[in-house]
Amino acid sequence: MVNNHVTEVPEQTTKARLLDGDFLKRLRRLRLMVSKRFVGGAGGARQSLRRGSSVEFADHRAYVPGDDIRRIDWNAYARLDELVLRLYVAEEDLSVTVLIDSSASMSVGKPPKFDTAKRVAAALSYVALSGGERVGVTPFSTSIARPLPPSRGLARAPRVFRYLEEMQASGETSLRRSIDAFVARRGRPGLVLLISDFLDPAGYESAIDRLLSEKHEVSLFHIVDEEELYPTLGGDLRLIDSETGDAVEVSLDARTLKAYEARVDAYLEALQRYAKRRRVGYLQVGGGEPFEESLLRYLSGASATGIRR
Template identity: 30%
Template sequence: MMIDTDFIKQLKKLDLLVKKKIISSYAGAKRSLRQGRGMEPVDHREYFPGDDLKFVDWKVYARTEKLFIKRFEEEKSLTTHILVDCSNSMNYTLQKSHRTKFDYASMLAIGFAYLVTKENEKFGLSTFNMGLNNVMQPKRGKRQFFSAIDLLNKQKLKDRTDLELSAKQYSKIIRTRSLVVVISDFLEPLPTIRQGLYRLAKKAKSMIVIHIADPGEMRLDWQGDLKLYDLETDQIKKIFFTPGLRKEYAVKFIAHIENVRKVCKDVGADFFSFPTDKDPFDIFFEITHLTSRGHHSYR
């Protein structure tokens, strides 16, 4: 499955979020404005819940009865960095007729790119596995948007995931006020996930971390003699799958994702976990519903 024209046409469903400038407000609600000594404001933007009130321009409020924040040169524009896992495990789907985890991650990535493009801001998009794979430097405009679609449609899935190395490489690209979005199944050891997210969080103003899972790998409705094929190592393992083994797997699967959630909380990132059978457009409204109220939670 590829990002098809039908999905692109449906992106207009997100226009309501564009009007609310969700991407800009997300970063605005998560940070405090910097005010360097001697810095003069260059313009204003609308106040968002969570902004520091000391930067409200009360003179403007006296004239308009609306809250506006003074903007300084360093925060005039927002750059969004979208990182998508392209390791072999992202090629998984229990039902061959359904979309893979990478298909789903690509839809979410393009949804973010659409929102950013509509707000006339810059975004960069990169895929990663054992390190960075394909990298699009941050730019703005429709050409950048369609280039992102082309990149994801042509992306080959291979190797394992090393978020720590990928983040180390990508952090050199983050130079301005940024929102970082990481989309992955996070099927790798927790220490490398932790180090990768910490490294990205140090460079980002705000970060959204999205975990993708196929319903089949969450439930594992199997039994009896099985041959399991590891997508990332090409190894085949024979097992006898019992209800007890299924329960043990479920406990470990949930524990791993909960640990990723805790890491996100520690670094100040918002964590979301979604199955691939959930409408991707519902996800954007679910994520931004909290943002519009100036509230962020680790879901």
């Protein structure tokens, strides 16, 4: 649904760095959809799991002392000769959290994966804000860093963009500790958009499982670099881990590259299989394809699992 407030967004400051105007126009026609219903803190455009006082009828139940007598369905009383209450679906705004990986490994790549991650985060935030959702941004590496508190309204988009632009990538990746910290800080479940390269030696499964167990709806945005997928290295190299500083000496020949590529394939396939098994949205961004194309295709529903138009 298109929000009229979009005209108020200071596009001059955003399109030059993160998103261009044409892309923003295309994003305006999109909305984030979730498969779950969440209990929101304020009335919003989304249905709350609580039945409330909005106009959309939900159900009847028997009157018990203490109920608001204004909700008694007198027409039903006339016909059934008993007191019943009309219940309505409580409409509530969706809480969207963008968890963005700001570890040092994200600073590597051409362009740096962190740039791509920030653009994806900006685009997703823009879509969410244009849909009237409450959007917060939480960077993480070893643990979560100072987050951008949730806010609603497209007018907040410049703030979100500025926040993203100012972010720096550093530190080691620890998905589990970061998710644990995030869950501990944020009690209400919502939509979590997890943007990362998922290169965590400890794995990603337990961290994402923790999110799912806390009733969050999760979508994974896997940022990859083309050089990571199709390395063009050669000769005797000392490969330095950008996060740990650990070194691996390799003599790169065709057989070594083939073994690496087999490992990359297995890693990507495992992540996709995991997402499918957990009914978690998954999108691979980067790797030579412009992120706008893959993101638009994903948001338009072609391959989305947890996000619908």
